Amino acid sequence: MKKTPLYDHHLGLNARMTDFGGWLLPVEYTGIIEEHKKVRSAAGLFDVSHMGEIIVKGKDAEAFLQELLTNDISKAADGKVIYSPMCYEDGGVVDDLLIYKYSSEYFLLVTNAANTDKDFEWISEHAKGDMEAVNVSDSWALLAIQGPCAESILQKATYCPLADIRFYTFVPEINVCGVPAMISRTGYTGEDGFEVYIPWDKAPEVWEGLLDLGRSLGLVPAGLGARDTLRLEAALPLYGHELSPDITPLEAGLGAFVKLGKDSFIGKEALLRQHAAGLERKLTGFVMTGRGIPRSGYDIMDGERKIGFVTSGSYSPSLGQNIGLAMADIGYSEPGTEFDVIIRDKPVRARTLELPFYRKKYRK
Amino acid sequence: MKVLDGLYYSKEHEWVKVEGGKAYVGITDYAQESLGEIVFVELPEIGSQVDAGDVLGVVESVKAASDIYSPISGTVIEANEALADDPALLNEDPYENWIAVLEITDDSMLDELMDASAYEAYLAEEE
Numbered sequence: 491m492k493k494t495p496l497y498d499h500h501l502g503l504n505a506r507m508t509d510f511g512g513w514l515l516p517v518e519y520t521g522i523i524e525e526h527k528k529v530r531s532a533a534g535l536f537d538v539s540h541m542g543e544i545i546v547k548g549k550d551a552e553a554f555l556q557e558l559l560t561n562d563i564s565k566a567a568d569g570k571v572i573y574s575p576m577c578y579e580d581g582g583v584v585d586d587l588l589i590y591k592y593s594s595e596y597f598l599l600v601t602n603a604a605n606t607d608k609d610f611e612w613i614s615e616h617a618k619g620d621m622e623a624v625n626v627s628d629s630w631a632l633l634a635i636q637g638p639c640a641e642s643i644l645q646k647a648t649y650c651p652l653a654d655i656r657f658y659t660f661v662p663e664i665n666v667c668g669v670p671a672m673i674s675r676t677g678y679t680g681e682d683g684f685e686v687y688i689p690w691d692k693a694p695e696v697w698e699g700l701l702d703l704g705r706s707l708g709l710v711p712a713g714l715g716a717r718d719t720l721r722l723e724a725a726l727p728l729y730g731h732e733l734s735p736d737i738t739p740l741e742a743g744l745g746a747f748v749k750l751g752k753d754s755f756i757g758k759e760a761l762l763r764q765h766a767a768g769l770e771r772k773l774t775g776f777v778m779t780g781r782g783i784p785r786s787g788y789d790i791m792d793g794e795r796k797i798g799f800v801t802s803g804s805y806s807p808s809l810g811q812n813i814g815l816a817m818a819d820i821g822y823s824e825p826g827t828e829f830d831v832i833i834r835d836k837p838v839r840a841r842t843l844e845l846p847f848y849r850k851k852y853r854k
Numbered sequence: 855m856k857v858l859d860g861l862y863y864s865k866e867h868e869w870v871k872v873e874g875g876k877a878y879v880g881i882t883d884y885a886q887e888s889l890g891e892i893v894f895v896e897l898p899e900i901g902s903q904v905d906a907g908d909v910l911g912v913v914e915s916v917k918a919a920s921d922i923y924s925p926i927s928g929t930v931i932e933a934n935e936a937l938a939d940d941p942a943l944l945n946e947d948p949y950e951n952w953i954a955v956l957e958i959t960d961d962s963m964l965d966e967l968m969d970a971s972a973y974e975a976y977l978a979e980e981e
Contacts, residue, residue: 506890521891522916715890715917781938783894783914805893805916812894834896834912 494539495631495693503711511604513540515714522715526807529679529720530848532708533637535700536717538685539693542606542627544599550619552594557755558616559589560739560748568593571658571674574747575739576609577757581764582735583742585609586727588676590660600632602729616756631693635700635709636683636720643704644684647696648673652684667699678717680724680850719804723848725775725815731786731801732773732815740764741817743773743845771798774818775845777811780838782831784814789832790822790840797822797829808848814840855977856883858949862964863973864925868910869949870967877926878952879910884977886948890915892941897933898954904928906963911953913944926963928956 492513500507505516516537518525528534546555555563561574572589585605590598601609610625617623635644641652650664650673660674669692677683688696701709718728727733732742739748740761749755750762778784784803789796803814814831822829825844830837857863862870867885871878886892894914904910910924911933932955937943943951968976 517917518890523891523893719916781894782896783919785919805914807916 492540494537495690496537496539496697499694499697500537500711505711505713508714510540510714511602513603515540516711517715518713519711522713522719523807525710525712525716526719528708528710529637529681529712529716530808531638532710533635533639533643533683533704534679534710534712534716535697535704536634536636536712537631537693537697538634538717539631539690540603541632542601542603542609542625543630543687544601544606544610544613545597545624545626546599546613546621547596547624548619548621549595550621551597554617554619554621555589555597556752558613559587560755560757560761561589562749562752563589563591563597564594566591569659569661571660571676573658575733575744576612577739577755577761578735579757579760581738581740581757581760583729583733583737583739584612584735586729586733586739586744590672590674592662605729629690631688631690633686633688633693633696633700634677634679634683635686635704636677636679636681636712638682639704639707639709640681640683643700643707643709644673644686646703647699655684667696669696671696678726679720680726680846680848681720718802719807722802722804722813722815723806723808723846724850725846727773728802737817738764741769741771741773769820771817771819772823773801774798774816774823774842775813775847776816776829776831776840776842777809777813777847778831778838778840779828780840782833782838783812784816784831784833784840790816790818791830791832791837792822800831803831806847813847818842855887856949857970857974857977859970861949861970862925862967863970863976864923864967865976866923866925868922868925870925870964871952872958872961872964875958876931877928877956877958879924879926879954879956880952881913881922881944881948882973883948884980886945889913889920890917892944894919895937895941895944895953897935897938898930900930900933902930904930904956906966913941922953924956925967926956926958927960928958931955931957
């Protein structure tokens with residue numbers, strides 16, 4: 491089992507630990523609901539050092555990534571962060587990534603932990619031209635500080651004027667708690683916030699430093715449990731749930747990140763066909779109107795007919811209701827549509843609604 | 855971890871309190887602590903017959919659903935509806951907030967369960 495550089499710190503904080511894709515990570519410290527609410531009202535600090543980092547560099551790096559990704563990175567300015575699915579030929583998803591554009595010849599790709607090795611192989615298999623891919627996951631630790639107070643807290647730890655870092659941009663070479671870092675205004679919670687990339691062995695200094703500096707403003711350590719409920723409320727997809735080799739980005743509602751007008755990219759033909767034919771199913775948000783919590787994998791039915799399945803579901807701490815995302819037949823995706831979720835062999839009523847469940851407060 | 859004297863305990867971390875021919879059934883402090891914040895409870899139907907080891911109900915934390923097994927055989931005569939409205943009561947006091955009351959059909963089953971000191975020893979092993 492792999493450990494982040496903060497493993498001992500999590501144990502010291504009495505975290506409940508879990509196996510997440512081969513990593514021992516904190517699920518919760520004081521409680522998922524409490525941590526979730528703190529992130530919405532003040533700020534939370536997440537250790538997400540398990541995330542993978544792959545550098546793609548060289549004269550042909552941009553052309554190569556244009557071929558690999560569904561989104562268009564060529565129009566992005568240096569210093570931009572771009573979100574993009576990476577597809578198979580059939581339109582299924584290899585992974586969804588953040589791409590940090592240092593220049594058209596130097597990119598940092600951030601991958602889902604469980605996919606990092608698969609992604610690196612996929613990238614290496616398709617490598618062409620004057621470019622090189624390097625898996626640097628072992629040298630970077632990653633902390634996410636998220637919530638309305640994130641900027642004020644992080645500002646205490648750096649001279650870099652954070653107000654100037656706009657949503658989905660980054661600053662490559664600054665100091666945070668005296669440690670060389672890269673900061674982006676990104677996150678996975680539906681709140682304003684930052685992700686801080688630091689050298690693996692310096693993570694404890696920054697973790698402790700930020701917790702100290704942030705305490706008076708309500709900063710708490712937050713675990714994977716809260717990260718999951720936060721991203722679900724914001725309707726952000728999680729690989730293995732809303733995205734997979736069997737689900738295309740168009741079905742997952744990520745059409746904005748698939749540029750079908752781009753010259754060519756892996757999966758384009760399949761996605762063009764699906765787009766032209768029209769979607770048969772689509773990621774749909776719903777709230778339970780009957781008693782029960784929807785969970786990943788549960789069937790959704792209209793009477794006797796199966797019309798899809800739940801991809802993620804949970805009690806929503808912000809709404810106080812039980813919510814879920816489902817891959818539903820297209821006829822059931824309009825807000826206000828009703829269907830049953832099958833919970834322990836019993837149908838329980840649910841009603842679709844417009845996503846996200848929780849409206850973002852991003853600072854643009 | 856709180857363990858009360860005078861109760862019977864199962865290996866699945868349920869407790870039983872016997873009063874006359876009736877048995878109150880709940881989950882232990884250890885169970886609520888390992889589940890975390892409980893946000894949903896599914897109660898058994900009144901009148902349903904359960905055998906020892908059958909699913910009596912379900913408790914769900916934010917992360918996951920867990921079955922509650924009936925430690926004894928009997929007929930459900932009461933379910934604690936307060937838990938349906940406020941599942942967190944199980945975290946606050948798992949011994950005060952029973953899940954169901956059974957009319958015991960076979961009290962020899964109780965011999966299979968642990969008393970407080972045996973359960974404490976069992977918990978020590980689990981650690």
